[in-house]
Amino acid sequence: MINAYDILETIRMIQDECLDIRTITMGISLLDCIGPDTERACEKVYDKITRCAGKLVRTGEEIEKEYGIPIINKRISVTPISMISASSDGDPVRFAKTMDRAAKECGVNLIGGYSALVQKGFSAGDKAFIDSIPEALASTERVCSSVNIGSTKTGINMDAVKIMGRIVREAAEKTVDDRCFGAAKLVVFCNAVDDNPFMAGAFHGVGEPDCIINVGVSGPGVVRSALTKYPDADINLLADIIKKTAYKITRVGQLVGVRASEKLGVPFGIVDLSLAPTPAVGDSVAYILEEMGLEKCGCAGTTACLAMLNDAVKKGGVMACSRIGGLSGAFIPVSEDAGMIEAARSGSLLIEKLEAMTAVCSVGLDMIVIPGDTPAEVISGIIADEAAIGMVNSKTTAVRVIPAIGHEVGDELDWGGLFGKGPVMSVNPYSPKKFINRGGQIPAPLHSLKN
Amino acid sequence: MRAVITVIGRDAVGILAKVSGICAEAHANVTEVTQSVLQDMFAMIMLVDISSLTVDFSELQDRLTGLGNSLGLQIHTMHEDIFNTMHSI
8 A cells, every 4th residue: 555654745745735736837839830820820820829729727626536636827829929920921910819818718717929039139019029928918818928038059149138118117117006916927048948837938839749748846845844844954855855845846747748648649858846936835945945054045155055946846847747847946936935935025035146146047037026217228128137137157047027017116116916926125226227228149158168 | 547645634533434435436546554542633544446437537636626625635546656756666
Protein backbone atom coordinates (compact mmCIF):
# COMPACT_ATOMS: atom_id res chain seq x y z
CA MET A 1 0.00 0.00 0.00
CA ILE A 2 1.07 3.58 -0.52
CA ASN A 3 2.60 4.88 2.68
CA ALA A 4 -0.07 6.53 4.86
CA TYR A 5 2.34 9.31 5.81
CA ASP A 6 2.90 10.15 2.13
CA ILE A 7 -0.83 10.28 1.47
CA LEU A 8 -1.47 12.64 4.36
CA GLU A 9 1.53 14.77 3.38
CA THR A 10 0.14 15.24 -0.13
CA ILE A 11 -3.29 16.17 1.20
CA ARG A 12 -1.78 18.59 3.71
CA MET A 13 0.30 20.25 0.97
CA ILE A 14 -2.82 20.83 -1.12
CA GLN A 15 -5.23 21.75 1.69
CA ASP A 16 -3.06 23.82 4.00
CA GLU A 17 0.02 24.89 2.09
CA CYS A 18 -1.48 26.12 -1.18
CA LEU A 19 0.16 23.50 -3.43
CA ASP A 20 -1.29 23.93 -6.87
CA ILE A 21 -0.56 23.80 -10.55
CA ARG A 22 -0.30 27.45 -11.43
CA THR A 23 -1.09 27.12 -15.09
CA ILE A 24 -1.70 24.80 -18.00
CA THR A 25 -0.90 26.89 -21.04
CA MET A 26 -1.67 25.77 -24.56
CA GLY A 27 0.73 27.18 -27.13
CA ILE A 28 -0.85 27.61 -30.55
CA SER A 29 0.97 28.53 -33.75
CA LEU A 30 -0.82 31.11 -35.88
CA LEU A 31 1.67 30.98 -38.74
CA ASP A 32 -0.94 29.34 -40.96
CA CYS A 33 -3.31 32.28 -40.39
CA ILE A 34 -1.13 34.85 -42.15
CA GLY A 35 -2.82 36.62 -45.04
CA PRO A 36 -3.07 40.00 -46.77
CA ASP A 37 -6.64 40.70 -45.67
CA THR A 38 -6.85 41.53 -41.95
CA GLU A 39 -10.46 40.48 -41.62
CA ARG A 40 -9.84 37.07 -43.17
CA ALA A 41 -6.65 36.62 -41.11
CA CYS A 42 -8.56 37.47 -37.92
CA GLU A 43 -11.24 34.93 -38.78
CA LYS A 44 -8.57 32.27 -39.24
CA VAL A 45 -6.96 33.26 -35.92
CA TYR A 46 -10.28 32.98 -34.10
CA ASP A 47 -11.08 29.62 -35.69
CA LYS A 48 -7.65 28.16 -34.97
CA ILE A 49 -7.60 29.25 -31.32
CA THR A 50 -11.12 28.06 -30.58
CA ARG A 51 -10.56 24.80 -32.46
CA CYS A 52 -7.35 23.93 -30.61
CA ALA A 53 -8.28 25.23 -27.15
CA GLY A 54 -12.04 24.64 -27.12
CA LYS A 55 -11.69 21.78 -24.64
CA LEU A 56 -8.74 23.18 -22.66
CA VAL A 57 -10.67 24.54 -19.69
CA ARG A 58 -12.97 21.55 -19.35
CA THR A 59 -10.02 19.14 -19.59
CA GLY A 60 -8.16 21.14 -16.94
CA GLU A 61 -11.14 20.92 -14.62
CA GLU A 62 -11.45 17.17 -15.16
CA ILE A 63 -7.78 16.64 -14.24
CA GLU A 64 -8.18 18.89 -11.21
CA LYS A 65 -10.93 16.65 -9.96
CA GLU A 66 -9.27 13.36 -10.84
CA TYR A 67 -6.12 14.11 -8.85
CA GLY A 68 -7.61 16.50 -6.32
CA ILE A 69 -5.05 19.19 -7.20
CA PRO A 70 -6.17 22.73 -8.02
CA ILE A 71 -5.13 24.01 -11.46
CA ILE A 72 -5.43 27.76 -10.99
CA ASN A 73 -5.18 28.99 -14.57
CA LYS A 74 -5.85 27.61 -18.00
CA ARG A 75 -4.32 29.88 -20.58
CA ILE A 76 -3.35 30.25 -24.21
CA SER A 77 -0.22 31.61 -25.85
CA VAL A 78 0.05 32.31 -29.57
CA THR A 79 2.71 33.15 -32.14
CA PRO A 80 3.90 36.76 -31.71
CA ILE A 81 1.16 38.74 -33.45
CA SER A 82 3.64 41.18 -35.01
CA MET A 83 4.59 38.32 -37.37
CA ILE A 84 0.97 37.73 -38.29
CA SER A 85 -0.06 41.36 -38.61
CA ALA A 86 3.02 42.30 -40.69
CA SER A 87 1.54 40.86 -43.89
CA SER A 88 -1.95 42.28 -43.35
CA ASP A 89 -3.23 45.74 -44.11
CA GLY A 90 -5.13 47.60 -41.44
CA ASP A 91 -4.91 48.03 -37.70
CA PRO A 92 -3.08 45.35 -35.64
CA VAL A 93 -5.46 46.06 -32.72
CA ARG A 94 -8.05 44.01 -34.59
CA PHE A 95 -5.93 40.94 -33.91
CA ALA A 96 -5.94 41.79 -30.19
CA LYS A 97 -9.72 42.04 -30.22
CA THR A 98 -9.93 38.71 -32.03
CA MET A 99 -7.65 37.10 -29.44
CA ASP A 100 -9.81 38.53 -26.67
CA ARG A 101 -12.97 37.16 -28.24
CA ALA A 102 -11.36 33.73 -28.73
CA ALA A 103 -10.12 33.72 -25.11
CA LYS A 104 -13.62 34.46 -23.87
CA GLU A 105 -15.09 31.74 -26.07
CA CYS A 106 -12.58 29.21 -24.70
CA GLY A 107 -13.09 30.41 -21.12
CA VAL A 108 -9.40 31.17 -20.43
CA ASN A 109 -8.60 34.15 -18.21
CA LEU A 110 -5.57 35.39 -20.15
CA ILE A 111 -4.14 34.97 -23.64
CA GLY A 112 -0.55 35.93 -24.41
CA GLY A 113 1.22 36.71 -27.63
CA TYR A 114 0.40 40.27 -28.64
CA SER A 115 4.15 40.40 -28.94
CA ALA A 116 7.06 41.57 -31.04
CA LEU A 117 10.68 40.39 -31.17
CA VAL A 118 12.95 43.33 -31.94
CA GLN A 119 16.19 42.46 -30.16
CA LYS A 120 18.32 43.29 -33.20
CA GLY A 121 16.11 45.70 -35.08
CA PHE A 122 12.64 46.36 -36.42
CA SER A 123 11.18 44.48 -39.35
CA ALA A 124 8.37 45.92 -41.46
CA GLY A 125 5.40 46.77 -39.36
CA ASP A 126 7.14 46.24 -35.98
CA LYS A 127 7.14 49.93 -35.01
CA ALA A 128 3.48 50.39 -35.91
CA PHE A 129 2.70 47.20 -34.03
CA ILE A 130 4.51 48.34 -30.88
CA ASP A 131 2.72 51.70 -31.09
CA SER A 132 -0.60 49.82 -31.09
CA ILE A 133 0.11 47.96 -27.83
CA PRO A 134 -1.39 50.53 -25.40
CA GLU A 135 -4.61 50.68 -27.42
CA ALA A 136 -4.70 46.87 -27.74
CA LEU A 137 -4.36 46.47 -23.96
CA ALA A 138 -6.91 49.18 -23.21
CA SER A 139 -9.53 47.86 -25.60
CA THR A 140 -9.30 44.20 -24.56
CA GLU A 141 -9.72 42.42 -21.27
CA ARG A 142 -7.65 39.26 -21.43
CA VAL A 143 -4.89 39.96 -23.95
CA CYS A 144 -1.29 40.14 -22.70
CA SER A 145 1.58 41.70 -24.56
CA SER A 146 5.35 41.39 -24.53
CA VAL A 147 8.28 42.79 -26.46
CA ASN A 148 11.76 41.27 -26.56
CA ILE A 149 14.30 44.08 -26.81
CA GLY A 150 17.58 42.27 -26.22
CA SER A 151 19.41 38.98 -25.98
CA THR A 152 22.81 37.60 -25.06
CA LYS A 153 23.52 36.83 -28.72
CA THR A 154 22.38 40.15 -30.20
CA GLY A 155 22.89 42.75 -27.50
CA ILE A 156 20.24 45.31 -26.61
CA ASN A 157 18.23 47.31 -29.11
CA MET A 158 18.35 50.75 -27.46
CA ASP A 159 15.92 52.25 -29.98
CA ALA A 160 13.37 49.69 -28.80
CA VAL A 161 14.26 50.41 -25.17
CA LYS A 162 13.51 54.07 -25.75
CA ILE A 163 10.17 53.30 -27.39
CA MET A 164 9.13 50.84 -24.70
CA GLY A 165 9.57 53.42 -21.91
CA ARG A 166 6.94 55.52 -23.66
CA ILE A 167 4.71 52.52 -24.44
CA VAL A 168 4.67 51.36 -20.80
CA ARG A 169 3.57 54.85 -19.75
CA GLU A 170 0.91 55.02 -22.45
CA ALA A 171 -0.42 51.58 -21.49
CA ALA A 172 -0.91 52.90 -17.95
CA GLU A 173 -2.34 56.25 -19.08
CA LYS A 174 -4.89 54.64 -21.37
CA THR A 175 -6.18 52.46 -18.53
CA VAL A 176 -6.03 55.04 -15.75
CA ASP A 177 -9.70 54.37 -14.88
CA ASP A 178 -8.84 50.71 -14.39
CA ARG A 179 -5.97 51.37 -11.96
CA CYS A 180 -3.49 51.52 -14.85
CA PHE A 181 -4.02 47.78 -15.41
CA GLY A 182 -2.85 47.94 -19.04
CA ALA A 183 0.77 48.18 -17.88
CA ALA A 184 0.31 45.04 -15.75
CA LYS A 185 -0.37 43.08 -18.95
CA LEU A 186 2.81 44.26 -20.69
CA VAL A 187 6.27 42.73 -20.24
CA VAL A 188 9.54 43.94 -21.75
CA PHE A 189 12.00 41.06 -22.08
CA CYS A 190 15.65 40.35 -22.63
CA ASN A 191 16.29 36.72 -23.70
CA ALA A 192 12.56 35.94 -23.95
CA VAL A 193 11.83 32.20 -24.15
CA ASP A 194 9.60 30.43 -26.68
CA ASP A 195 7.84 28.07 -24.28
CA ASN A 196 6.99 30.24 -21.27
CA PRO A 197 3.64 29.20 -19.79
CA PHE A 198 3.40 32.23 -17.47
CA MET A 199 1.58 35.45 -18.17
CA ALA A 200 1.87 38.21 -19.04
CA GLY A 201 4.99 37.25 -20.98
CA ALA A 202 3.87 34.02 -22.66
CA PHE A 203 4.05 33.69 -26.43
CA HIS A 204 4.37 30.67 -28.70
CA GLY A 205 7.81 30.71 -30.31
CA VAL A 206 8.25 30.12 -34.02
CA GLY A 207 10.35 26.98 -33.52
CA GLU A 208 7.59 25.33 -31.48
CA PRO A 209 5.19 22.69 -32.84
CA ASP A 210 1.75 23.65 -34.11
CA CYS A 211 0.09 23.13 -30.76
CA ILE A 212 1.61 22.15 -27.41
CA ILE A 213 0.86 21.98 -23.69
CA ASN A 214 3.20 23.63 -21.18
CA VAL A 215 2.77 23.53 -17.43
CA GLY A 216 3.85 25.95 -14.71
CA VAL A 217 4.00 24.62 -11.16
CA SER A 218 3.94 26.49 -7.91
CA GLY A 219 4.27 25.92 -4.20
CA PRO A 220 6.09 28.59 -2.15
CA GLY A 221 3.82 27.68 0.78
CA VAL A 222 4.97 24.05 0.69
CA VAL A 223 8.66 25.04 0.64
CA ARG A 224 8.26 27.45 3.51
CA SER A 225 6.35 24.97 5.57
CA ALA A 226 9.04 22.33 5.00
CA LEU A 227 11.71 24.77 6.17
CA THR A 228 9.83 25.72 9.37
CA LYS A 229 10.42 22.19 10.62
CA TYR A 230 14.18 22.85 10.72
CA PRO A 231 14.64 26.17 12.52
CA ASP A 232 18.29 25.55 13.37
CA ALA A 233 19.51 23.63 10.33
CA ASP A 234 22.55 24.82 8.39
CA ILE A 235 22.28 26.00 4.78
CA ASN A 236 23.27 22.63 3.28
CA LEU A 237 20.33 20.98 4.96
CA LEU A 238 17.98 23.79 3.90
CA ALA A 239 19.11 23.37 0.29
CA ASP A 240 18.44 19.62 0.52
CA ILE A 241 14.96 20.17 1.95
CA ILE A 242 14.13 22.64 -0.82
CA LYS A 243 15.38 20.19 -3.45
CA LYS A 244 13.23 17.37 -2.09
CA THR A 245 10.17 19.59 -1.86
CA ALA A 246 10.71 20.99 -5.35
CA TYR A 247 10.98 17.42 -6.64
CA LYS A 248 7.56 16.57 -5.24
CA ILE A 249 5.96 19.76 -6.52
CA THR A 250 7.41 19.28 -9.98
CA ARG A 251 6.32 15.63 -10.17
CA VAL A 252 2.75 16.79 -9.89
CA GLY A 253 3.35 19.24 -12.73
CA GLN A 254 4.74 16.45 -14.88
CA LEU A 255 1.78 14.19 -14.09
CA VAL A 256 -0.76 16.89 -14.91
CA GLY A 257 1.06 17.88 -18.10
CA VAL A 258 1.24 14.30 -19.39
CA ARG A 259 -2.42 13.70 -18.55
CA ALA A 260 -3.54 16.96 -20.19
CA SER A 261 -1.52 16.11 -23.28
CA GLU A 262 -3.16 12.64 -23.49
CA LYS A 263 -6.66 13.96 -22.99
CA LEU A 264 -6.29 16.81 -25.49
CA GLY A 265 -4.30 14.84 -28.04
CA VAL A 266 -1.65 17.56 -28.09
CA PRO A 267 2.09 17.00 -27.47
CA PHE A 268 3.42 17.79 -24.01
CA GLY A 269 6.04 20.52 -24.06
CA ILE A 270 7.73 21.46 -20.83
CA VAL A 271 7.34 21.93 -17.12
CA ASP A 272 8.40 25.37 -15.91
CA LEU A 273 10.22 24.71 -12.62
CA SER A 274 8.89 27.71 -10.86
CA LEU A 275 8.03 28.96 -7.43
CA ALA A 276 5.26 31.37 -8.30
CA PRO A 277 3.68 33.23 -5.40
CA THR A 278 0.11 34.48 -5.09
CA PRO A 279 -1.15 37.25 -2.82
CA ALA A 280 -2.75 34.56 -0.61
CA VAL A 281 -1.20 34.43 2.84
CA GLY A 282 1.15 31.46 3.03
CA ASP A 283 1.94 31.45 -0.69
CA SER A 284 4.85 33.85 -0.64
CA VAL A 285 8.46 33.60 -1.85
CA ALA A 286 9.44 36.48 0.48
CA TYR A 287 8.32 34.45 3.48
CA ILE A 288 10.61 31.58 2.43
CA LEU A 289 13.54 34.00 2.45
CA GLU A 290 12.45 35.27 5.86
CA GLU A 291 12.13 31.70 7.09
CA MET A 292 15.80 31.22 6.17
CA GLY A 293 16.67 33.89 8.69
CA LEU A 294 16.10 37.34 7.24
CA GLU A 295 14.32 39.83 9.48
CA LYS A 296 12.59 41.30 6.45
CA CYS A 297 12.85 40.52 2.76
CA GLY A 298 15.09 43.12 1.14
CA CYS A 299 17.61 43.32 3.98
CA ALA A 300 21.28 42.41 3.56
CA GLY A 301 21.53 38.69 2.72
CA THR A 302 18.38 38.62 0.58
CA THR A 303 20.21 38.08 -2.71
CA ALA A 304 22.25 35.20 -1.26
CA CYS A 305 19.16 33.47 0.16
CA LEU A 306 17.31 33.88 -3.12
CA ALA A 307 20.26 32.54 -5.14
CA MET A 308 20.32 29.40 -3.00
CA LEU A 309 16.55 28.98 -3.17
CA ASN A 310 16.45 29.43 -6.94
CA ASP A 311 19.24 26.95 -7.55
CA ALA A 312 17.80 24.33 -5.20
CA VAL A 313 14.37 24.58 -6.82
CA LYS A 314 15.92 23.83 -10.21
CA LYS A 315 18.09 21.00 -8.91
CA GLY A 316 15.11 19.34 -7.27
CA GLY A 317 12.84 19.87 -10.24
CA VAL A 318 15.22 18.73 -12.98
CA MET A 319 14.96 15.06 -12.09
CA ALA A 320 11.21 15.21 -11.58
CA CYS A 321 10.19 15.91 -15.13
CA SER A 322 11.07 14.85 -18.62
CA ARG A 323 11.49 18.27 -20.21
CA ILE A 324 12.18 21.58 -18.57
CA GLY A 325 11.79 25.01 -20.00
CA GLY A 326 10.04 28.31 -19.68
CA LEU A 327 11.34 30.73 -17.11
CA SER A 328 12.21 28.08 -14.49
CA GLY A 329 13.09 29.66 -11.15
CA ALA A 330 11.63 31.57 -8.23
CA PHE A 331 9.47 34.53 -9.20
CA ILE A 332 9.50 37.77 -7.26
CA PRO A 333 6.49 39.79 -8.45
CA VAL A 334 5.98 42.41 -5.76
CA SER A 335 2.22 42.92 -5.94
CA GLU A 336 1.53 39.18 -6.16
CA ASP A 337 3.42 38.20 -3.02
CA ALA A 338 2.09 39.02 0.46
CA GLY A 339 5.60 39.08 1.96
CA MET A 340 7.02 41.30 -0.80
CA ILE A 341 4.12 43.75 -0.41
CA GLU A 342 4.77 43.92 3.32
CA ALA A 343 8.52 44.37 2.81
CA ALA A 344 7.97 47.13 0.23
CA ARG A 345 5.51 48.92 2.51
CA SER A 346 7.91 48.80 5.42
CA GLY A 347 10.68 50.32 3.32
CA SER A 348 12.91 47.23 3.55
CA LEU A 349 12.49 46.26 -0.10
CA LEU A 350 13.62 48.84 -2.65
CA ILE A 351 13.76 48.73 -6.44
CA GLU A 352 17.55 48.69 -6.35
CA LYS A 353 17.53 45.55 -4.18
CA LEU A 354 14.92 43.93 -6.41
CA GLU A 355 17.19 44.60 -9.36
CA ALA A 356 20.05 42.80 -7.63
CA MET A 357 17.73 39.91 -6.79
CA THR A 358 16.78 39.52 -10.44
CA ALA A 359 20.40 38.68 -11.25
CA VAL A 360 20.02 35.39 -9.37
CA CYS A 361 16.43 34.34 -9.98
CA SER A 362 13.64 34.29 -12.48
CA VAL A 363 12.57 36.69 -13.97
CA GLY A 364 12.92 40.40 -13.43
CA LEU A 365 11.42 43.58 -12.04
CA ASP A 366 7.92 42.22 -11.92
CA MET A 367 4.63 43.86 -10.91
CA ILE A 368 6.27 46.90 -9.38
CA VAL A 369 4.19 50.05 -9.01
CA ILE A 370 6.15 53.24 -9.64
CA PRO A 371 5.11 56.90 -9.21
CA GLY A 372 2.75 58.24 -11.88
CA ASP A 373 5.05 61.09 -12.78
CA THR A 374 7.99 58.80 -13.65
CA PRO A 375 9.22 60.04 -17.06
CA ALA A 376 9.34 57.63 -20.02
CA GLU A 377 13.15 57.86 -20.20
CA VAL A 378 13.48 56.70 -16.59
CA ILE A 379 11.32 53.66 -17.39
CA SER A 380 13.56 53.09 -20.43
CA GLY A 381 16.57 53.32 -18.13
CA ILE A 382 15.07 50.70 -15.82
CA ILE A 383 14.44 48.47 -18.84
CA ALA A 384 18.00 48.94 -20.09
CA ASP A 385 19.50 48.06 -16.68
CA GLU A 386 17.39 44.95 -16.34
CA ALA A 387 18.10 43.87 -19.93
CA ALA A 388 21.83 44.33 -19.29
CA ILE A 389 21.65 41.92 -16.35
CA GLY A 390 19.91 39.36 -18.57
CA MET A 391 22.23 39.89 -21.51
CA VAL A 392 25.47 39.55 -19.55
CA ASN A 393 24.30 36.63 -17.40
CA SER A 394 22.69 34.68 -20.27
CA LYS A 395 19.36 34.57 -18.52
CA THR A 396 15.86 35.84 -19.09
CA THR A 397 15.09 39.15 -17.46
CA ALA A 398 12.03 41.30 -17.80
CA VAL A 399 10.43 44.52 -16.68
CA ARG A 400 6.78 44.80 -15.79
CA VAL A 401 6.39 48.12 -13.98
CA ILE A 402 3.11 49.94 -13.57
CA PRO A 403 3.27 53.73 -13.54
CA ALA A 404 0.43 54.66 -11.15
CA ILE A 405 -0.88 57.69 -12.98
CA GLY A 406 -2.02 60.34 -10.50
CA HIS A 407 -0.42 58.56 -7.55
CA GLU A 408 2.80 59.05 -5.62
CA VAL A 409 4.98 57.13 -3.17
CA GLY A 410 2.87 55.97 -0.23
CA ASP A 411 -0.25 55.30 -2.30
CA GLU A 412 -1.29 51.82 -3.34
CA LEU A 413 -2.86 50.22 -6.41
CA ASP A 414 -5.14 47.24 -5.78
CA TRP A 415 -6.24 45.00 -8.66
CA GLY A 416 -7.49 42.13 -6.54
CA GLY A 417 -7.26 38.47 -7.54
CA LEU A 418 -3.97 36.99 -8.69
CA PHE A 419 -2.49 40.37 -9.64
CA GLY A 420 -2.75 41.54 -6.02
CA LYS A 421 -1.88 45.01 -4.85
CA GLY A 422 1.27 47.05 -4.66
CA PRO A 423 2.54 50.12 -2.88
CA VAL A 424 3.99 52.83 -5.12
CA MET A 425 7.78 52.42 -4.80
CA SER A 426 10.20 55.27 -5.17
CA VAL A 427 12.44 55.55 -8.22
CA ASN A 428 15.78 57.37 -8.47
CA PRO A 429 14.77 60.89 -9.59
CA TYR A 430 17.87 61.64 -11.69
CA SER A 431 17.51 61.33 -15.44
CA PRO A 432 19.17 59.00 -18.00
CA LYS A 433 17.56 61.05 -20.79
CA LYS A 434 20.69 61.73 -22.80
CA PHE A 435 21.79 58.10 -22.69
CA ILE A 436 18.34 56.84 -23.72
CA ASN A 437 18.04 59.35 -26.57
CA ARG A 438 21.30 58.21 -28.14
CA GLY A 439 19.61 55.12 -29.60
CA GLY A 440 21.56 52.35 -31.37
CA GLN A 441 22.48 48.89 -30.17
CA ILE A 442 24.45 47.79 -27.13
CA PRO A 443 26.76 45.18 -28.70
CA ALA A 444 26.48 41.55 -27.62
CA PRO A 445 28.81 40.74 -24.72
CA LEU A 446 32.01 38.73 -24.91
CA HIS A 447 31.65 35.12 -23.79
CA SER A 448 35.10 34.50 -22.48
CA LEU A 449 37.29 36.34 -19.97
CA LYS A 450 34.39 36.09 -17.54
CA ASN A 451 34.71 38.26 -14.48
CA MET B 1 -6.52 1.61 -11.61
CA ARG B 2 -6.90 2.50 -7.99
CA ALA B 3 -8.04 5.49 -6.00
CA VAL B 4 -7.24 6.60 -2.48
CA ILE B 5 -10.08 7.68 -0.22
CA THR B 6 -9.10 9.54 2.94
CA VAL B 7 -11.56 10.33 5.67
CA ILE B 8 -10.69 12.65 8.53
CA GLY B 9 -12.98 14.03 11.22
CA ARG B 10 -14.78 13.47 14.48
CA ASP B 11 -15.47 9.79 15.18
CA ALA B 12 -19.03 8.51 14.92
CA VAL B 13 -20.83 5.22 14.52
CA GLY B 14 -20.89 3.72 11.02
CA ILE B 15 -18.40 5.91 9.09
CA LEU B 16 -16.58 2.94 7.59
CA ALA B 17 -19.89 1.25 6.71
CA LYS B 18 -21.27 4.32 4.97
CA VAL B 19 -18.10 4.97 2.95
CA SER B 20 -17.78 1.34 1.89
CA GLY B 21 -21.51 1.28 1.11
CA ILE B 22 -21.05 4.04 -1.45
CA CYS B 23 -18.03 2.22 -2.88
CA ALA B 24 -20.02 -1.02 -3.21
CA GLU B 25 -22.90 0.75 -4.97
CA ALA B 26 -20.46 2.13 -7.55
CA HIS B 27 -18.64 -1.19 -7.87
CA ALA B 28 -15.42 0.14 -6.38
CA ASN B 29 -13.68 -2.81 -4.76
CA VAL B 30 -12.06 -1.98 -1.42
CA THR B 31 -8.59 -3.55 -1.45
CA GLU B 32 -6.97 -2.08 1.67
CA VAL B 33 -8.05 -0.09 4.70
CA THR B 34 -6.06 1.47 7.51
CA GLN B 35 -7.95 3.22 10.20
CA SER B 36 -7.22 4.76 13.57
CA VAL B 37 -9.07 6.71 16.22
CA LEU B 38 -6.91 9.07 18.24
CA GLN B 39 -8.88 10.52 21.15
CA ASP B 40 -12.09 11.27 19.27
CA MET B 41 -10.53 11.95 15.85
CA PHE B 42 -11.19 9.41 13.15
CA ALA B 43 -8.68 8.92 10.33
CA MET B 44 -9.06 6.36 7.60
CA ILE B 45 -7.20 5.66 4.38
CA MET B 46 -8.88 3.32 1.97
CA LEU B 47 -7.53 1.95 -1.30
CA VAL B 48 -10.18 1.02 -3.84
CA ASP B 49 -9.97 -0.58 -7.26
CA ILE B 50 -11.81 1.64 -9.72
CA SER B 51 -11.20 -0.32 -12.92
CA SER B 52 -14.74 -1.70 -13.11
CA LEU B 53 -16.74 1.25 -11.81
CA THR B 54 -20.39 1.36 -12.86
CA VAL B 55 -20.42 5.17 -12.61
CA ASP B 56 -17.91 7.85 -13.64
CA PHE B 57 -15.01 8.34 -11.24
CA SER B 58 -16.14 11.94 -10.78
CA GLU B 59 -19.61 10.72 -9.79
CA LEU B 60 -18.07 8.50 -7.10
CA GLN B 61 -16.04 11.51 -5.90
CA ASP B 62 -19.19 13.64 -5.72
CA ARG B 63 -21.09 11.00 -3.74
CA LEU B 64 -18.26 10.63 -1.22
CA THR B 65 -17.80 14.39 -0.88
CA GLY B 66 -21.55 14.67 -0.35
CA LEU B 67 -21.38 12.03 2.39
CA GLY B 68 -18.48 13.91 3.99
CA ASN B 69 -20.45 17.15 3.99
CA SER B 70 -23.48 15.51 5.56
CA LEU B 71 -21.41 13.86 8.32
CA GLY B 72 -19.10 16.83 8.93
CA LEU B 73 -16.05 14.86 7.74
CA GLN B 74 -13.33 15.69 5.24
CA ILE B 75 -13.41 13.05 2.53
CA HIS B 76 -10.90 13.24 -0.32
CA THR B 77 -11.05 10.84 -3.24
CA MET B 78 -7.99 11.03 -5.46
CA HIS B 79 -6.48 8.90 -8.20
CA GLU B 80 -3.52 6.96 -6.78
CA ASP B 81 -1.17 8.28 -9.49
CA ILE B 82 -0.70 11.60 -7.71
CA PHE B 83 0.71 9.83 -4.64
CA ASN B 84 2.82 7.40 -6.65
CA THR B 85 4.36 10.16 -8.75
CA MET B 86 5.05 12.50 -5.88
CA HIS B 87 6.62 10.05 -3.49
CA SER B 88 8.63 7.67 -5.66
CA ILE B 89 11.42 8.13 -8.13
